Amino acid sequence: MEDYGFLSQLVQYILTGITLGSIYAIVGVGFNIIYNATEIINFAQGEFVMLGGLVMITLVNFAHLPMPLAFLLTVIIVSLVGLLIERLAIFPLKESSVLRLVIITIALSILIKGLAMFTWGKQSFALRSFSGDTPIPFLGASVIPQTLWIIGITVVLVILLSIFFSRTIIGKAMSACADNPEAASLVGINTQRMVMLAFMLSAALGAVAGMIITPVALMEYDRGALLALKGFGACILGGLGNFYGAVVAGIILGLIESLGAGLISSGYKDAMALAVLLLVLFIKPSGLFGSAEVSKLKKF
Amino acid sequence: MKKSILFIWSFVLTIVLISPAAICQAAEPYKIGCVFAITGPASFLGEPERNSAKMFEEEVNAAGGINGHAVKVIIYDTEGDATKAKTRVERLIRKDNVLAIVGPSRSGTTMAVIPVVEKAEIPFISCAASIKIVEPVKKWVFKTPQTDTSAVEAIYTHMKKDGLTRAALLTGTTGFGAGGRVQLKAVAPKMGITIVADEVFGPKDTSLTAQLTKIRGTDAQAIIGWTIAPPQVIMLKNWKQLGMDKKFRFYESHGFGSKRYIELAGGAAEGVYAPLGRVVFADILPKWNAQREFALNYKTNYEKKFKSEISTFGGHAWDALHMLRIALEAVGPNKAKIRDYLENVKGFAGTGGIFNMSALDHCGLDASAFEMVVVKDGKWALID
Numbered sequence: 001m002e003d004y005g006f007l008s009q010l011v012q013y014i015l016t017g018i019t020l021g022s023i024y025a026i027v028g029v030g031f032n033i034i035y036n037a038t039e040i041i042n043f044a045q046g047e048f049v050m051l052g053g054l055v056m057i058t059l060v061n062f063a064h065l066p067m068p069l070a071f072l073l074t075v076i077i078v079s080l081v082g083l084l085i086e087r088l089a090i091f092p093l094k095e096s097s098v099l100r101l102v103i104i105t106i107a108l109s110i111l112i113k114g115l116a117m118f119t120w121g122k123q124s125f126a127l128r129s130f131s132g133d134t135p136i137p138f139l140g141a142s143v144i145p146q147t148l149w150i151i152g153i154t155v156v157l158v159i160l161l162s163i164f165f166s167r168t169i170i171g172k173a174m175s176a177c178a179d180n181p182e183a184a185s186l187v188g189i190n191t192q193r194m195v196m197l198a199f200m201l202s203a204a205l206g207a208v209a210g211m212i213i214t215p216v217a218l219m220e221y222d223r224g225a226l227l228a229l230k231g232f233g234a235c236i237l238g239g240l241g242n243f244y245g246a247v248v249a250g251i252i253l254g255l256i257e258s259l260g261a262g263l264i265s266s267g268y269k270d271a272m273a274l275a276v277l278l279l280v281l282f283i284k285p286s287g288l289f290g291s292a293e294v295s296k297l298k299k300f
Numbered sequence: 301m302k303k304s305i306l307f308i309w310s311f312v313l314t315i316v317l318i319s320p321a322a323i324c325q326a327a328e329p330y331k332i333g334c335v336f337a338i339t340g341p342a343s344f345l346g347e348p349e350r351n352s353a354k355m356f357e358e359e360v361n362a363a364g365g366i367n368g369h370a371v372k373v374i375i376y377d378t379e380g381d382a383t384k385a386k387t388r389v390e391r392l393i394r395k396d397n398v399l400a401i402v403g404p405s406r407s408g409t410t411m412a413v414i415p416v417v418e419k420a421e422i423p424f425i426s427c428a429a430s431i432k433i434v435e436p437v438k439k440w441v442f443k444t445p446q447t448d449t450s451a452v453e454a455i456y457t458h459m460k461k462d463g464l465t466r467a468a469l470l471t472g473t474t475g476f477g478a479g480g481r482v483q484l485k486a487v488a489p490k491m492g493i494t495i496v497a498d499e500v501f502g503p504k505d506t507s508l509t510a511q512l513t514k515i516r517g518t519d520a521q522a523i524i525g526w527t528i529a530p531p532q533v534i535m536l537k538n539w540k541q542l543g544m545d546k547k548f549r550f551y552e553s554h555g556f557g558s559k560r561y562i563e564l565a566g567g568a569a570e571g572v573y574a575p576l577g578r579v580v581f582a583d584i585l586p587k588w589n590a591q592r593e594f595a596l597n598y599k600t601n602y603e604k605k606f607k608s609e610i611s612t613f614g615g616h617a618w619d620a621l622h623m624l625r626i627a628l629e630a631v632g633p634n635k636a637k638i639r640d641y642l643e644n645v646k647g648f649a650g651t652g653g654i655f656n657m658s659a660l661d662h663c664g665l666d667a668s669a670f671e672m673v674v675v676k677d678g679k680w681a682l683i684d
Contacts, residue, residue: 009513012542016509023506122343124530126564133567135541141513144541216537217506218530218564226504261510266499267473269510 008140013262014255017214019147021254022154027231028211028238028246029161030202036241037198038180040101044109046087047110047116048206048230051078053219054116057125067130074211075204081112082203086196099133109224116221129215143224150212157208158247165243174198178241216296232272237277249288253277303425305367329370330628333392333411334622335403335428337380344528345405349427349613350375351606353402356621359601364503366628373621378404382412389413393420399633402620403427405613410478414441423627424639425620427613430479434662442642442662444619446577446669448483451554453635453667454575458683459522463515463669464549466498468520470535471525477503480526480553496520501531505623508535512542526553533564540568549573554670557612570678575670577612581680588651594622614653623648623655643675 027045034042055077059070089104130149135142164171176184177194185191209227210219217223231246238245253273261269270296286292336354337346357373358401365371374396376386385404393416400423404410407430414433417424417440426433426443433443459467471481471485481500488495496518499511508531515523523544525535533554539550552574562569580583582595597617602610623645624638631637645664648655653669673680 006517009517012513013510015515016507020507025506074608122535123560124564126533126566128566135543213506217534220530224373226502227506228632258510261501262514266501266511266514270502 007142007185011139013258015141015143015147016262017255018025018251019150019254020257021234021251022150023209023213023227023250024230024234024253025247025250026157026205027156028234028250029157029243030205030209031232031235032241032243032246033174033198033202034204035235037174037195038090038101038163039098040090040105041232042202043102043105043228044112044224045206045231046224046226047109047112048078048082048117048203048224049210049213049227049231050221050224051081051112052207052210053127053214053223054120054125054221055207056214057127057219058120060127061125068212071211075207077095078207078210079200079204080286082199082201083196084299085203086199090199091192092193094195095096113221113224120221123215124218124220126218127211127214130212144216146212146215153208153212154247157205158244161243168267170197233273233277237280237287239287242287242289244286245289272289284287326632327365327369329372330366330633331372331374331396331398332624333389333396333398333401334373334375334393334617335378335385335388335392335401335409336375336617337405337409338375338377340378340380342380343615344611345427346377346380348602348611349403349405349564349617351472352426352602352614352617353621354603355602355624356618359627366625367632369628369633371625374398378406378409380406380409382409385409385413386416389416393422398422398623398637400424400638402617406454407433407479410443411644414438417441419645423624424640425623425642426614427620429476431663433482437662438661440639442620442657444616444623444655445652445664446652446665448480448668449487450665451575451670452480452483452487453491454670454672455524455551455573456487456493457667458573458575458672459493459549459551460491462549464521465492466494466496466519466521468499468515468518468523468548469495470499470508470515470523470525470527472503472531473500474528476505476553476555477527478645484524501527503528503531505531506534508538509542512544514537515548516542516544520548522549522551524551524553526555528555529558529561529564532556533561533568536565536568536572545571551575554564554612559609559680562680563680567678569675572675573672574675575672576680577615577652577669579610579612579681580614581671581673582651582679584682590647590654591651594649595651612652616674619648619650619652619655622650 030045053072056070056074059065059073129146133146135144165175171187174194177191181191199287234250235246238249256273256276260272336349337348353373353375357371360371377386392401402425405427407428410426410428410433425443429445431447431449468482497515497520501508550572552572554575556574557576557580578591579595582599585592598604599610627638627641631641643657645655645657653665655664657664672683674683
């Protein structure tokens with residue numbers, strides 16, 4: 001039998017941490033996209049993740065569609081849910097206060113969770129891995145292929161999103177809305193369209209997070225809230241509204257959880273992640289990468 | 301006068317047709333109260349219990365009731381909440397005037413209603429697991445589920461038999477997991493088991509790789525997982541993925557009693573051991589087994605009626621109600637006599653085990669209520 005030394009253990013903890021962190025990062029970025037466009041914290045973000053997982057399961061396990069097609073369809077379906085939410089619940093109340101809109105998203109999350117419970121029931125569902133389950137040995141640790149998918153897809157998403165925001169007209173228009181909606185509309189950007197787009201994009205991101213985590217962690221109707229909480233933590237730690245901040249902070253949180261559970265105590269891993277979060281906020285209230293000046297300008 | 305003859309004939313016919321019902325109605329129905337966590341966080345317990353209670357009422361009444369009395373089962377939802385459980389129980393006692401109460405589903409809610417039933421002096425059979433319910437013995441309080449301690453003993457006994465003495469614990473922070481952890485640690489020294497790792501995790505955790513990696517670095521021989529789904533399945537996947545299945549044997553708790561979990565694990569459950577109540581695999585029990593017929597009947601009828609797999613939880617309500625049925629058949633609607641009868645139940649082969657109640661033991665089950673099974677080719681297999 002192989003000997004599992006400290007180094008191989010450490011590698012395993014770090015890999016686990018990065019995997020968990022990637023999911024938190026994607027969810028955190030989803031929060032940021034909507035926040036930037038509307039200043040709303042969308043508490044239904046976790047529900048997008050849950051829907052992503054469950055819709056994918058339905059398409060693959062019950063409709064027997066090939067994985068890539070199911071992946072694409074799930075992104076489209078969940079984006080449409082995001083669109084629906086924005087059109088039915090957020091758009092009609094656009095003159096409303098930010099706080100009221102935030103509370104509406106809480107109501108929406110409860111509603112979506114309830115509908116998911118009626119549709120899929122309370123039990124968990126499994127999804128097969130994207131490319132087999134044979135672990136790959138790496139520096140004494142075992143890497144599950146799905147881990148590579150999770151990390152790889154996160155990297156691709158981050159690259160695509162940064163190209164989108166810095167190179168494309170729509171992306172730039174969205175950034176402009178985020179910086180100054182009034183000025184943006186003065187130069188002819190349809191800000192309402194951008195808000196709608198933000199909801200769709202954020203729902204799509206949530207769906208991707210849900211789909212890549214399900215083969216590892218199963219999925220059921222009430223999983224969303226906790227993932228949203230962790231993603232929200234990443235988003236705050238990185239600085240609300242800061243896109244790269246959420247990615248880095250997500251991975252930091254994942255690493256703290258995993259290393260904390262492995263090296264110190266598994267009972268306190270969530271507490272440790274939260275303690276670090278609080279500590280950072282005490283020292284730097286705008287988050288690791290947030291700017292205090294920008295956050296002063298925001299309403300929420 | 302043809303018309304009047306026709307009238308008389310139809311009158312007679314009507315009387316004849318409705319007479320069995322009429323006789324049943326003539327005798328006062330026996331009322332049994334039930335309180336289950338049908339909705340809320342423990343609905344996975346309450347739902348099958350409610351279904352079982354409904355099925356009990358139908359089956360008993362279809363067979364002519366108890367000594368000619370129809371049975372009326374009154375079911376209330378506690379939502380898994382202690383305060384609600386208390387008011388529902390008070391309502392059953394005061395307004396509905398029931399002869400006995402079955403439920404609640406959770407240990408916490410059970411502890412909350414015990415003072416009420418003790419004061420009202422009404423036979424009470426809980427469907428919750430905690431040993432605290434019947435220890436110390438309370439005059440009117442009984443319970444049907446096996447205690448955690450018995451499951452722990454069953455696991456340790458099996459380990460010892462194969463010469464394994466070092467265990468790593470992997471328990472959830474839910475009530476079920478935490479309760480199991482306490483018993484696992486308390487019983488270990490008595491049975492000569494050393495606990496070399498004690499890892500915990502949250503009920504919604506997505507990966508247990510860190511905890512298992514830590515266990516991999518120890519000299520444990522067996523891992524004991526104690527939780528409810530989904531971590532129950534995730535831990536098995538991680539155990540296989542980390543290549544730990546060759547070095548560490550895996551035991552799940554008696555909470556693993558659903559074929560769905562084996563399916564969800566997608567092959568990762570192969571070789572996993574679990575101490576289970578026999579009702580889950582009644583179909584593979586040998587013919588001579590005392591519980592086989594009762595458990596298999598329940599399983600077959602339940603699965604046909606509700607189109608869903610049985611769980612051990614529904615069985616706890618089923619056992620409690622049938623024990624009450626036997627008591628009512630023997631002593632009639634007298635609360636004190638029902639209690640005395642329950643305390644002396646011997647050799648009742650229910651779904652949860654063979655009950656032998658006594659003045660000192662109001663649960664009546666020991667480690668033999670569990671059968672150690674192993675997952676083989678995606679199915680439960682008995683260990684001979």
